Amino acid sequence: MRINMRSGTFNGALTIMATTSVAMPMLLILLTVLLMPAATAAKNTIPADPPLVSADGPPSYVYPQRREIEGYMLLIHAPQIRGWPQFKHF
Numbered sequence: 001m002r003i004n005m006r007s008g009t010f011n012g013a014l015t016i017m018a019t020t021s022v023a024m025p026m027l028l029i030l031l032t033v034l035l036m037p038a039a040t041a042a043k044n045t046i047p048a049d050p051p052l053v054s055a056d057g058p059p060s061y062v063y064p065q066r067r068e069i070e071g072y073m074l075l076i077h078a079p080q081i082r083g084w085p086q087f088k089h090f
Helices: 006-044
Strands: 067-070 072-076
Touching: none
Parallel strands: none
Antiparallel strands: 067 072
């Protein structure tokens, strides 16, 4: 079977294949470039400092929180324990 290279259908198919083979990668590159700033924006945000709370004041149930103890900064996260016999407050 011989394909007629000058047929309109064959040339049209070649044109579509050539166009999409170039257009698809260009479209993917364009989408990648356009969406990259949105994807990296969440990574580059600087989190706010946790609130500074005092051990002498009323309890604060906002976590994480910071406390200053003997000149050191302590970062406290939400408790994840079920029991602690003989626990001492700091």
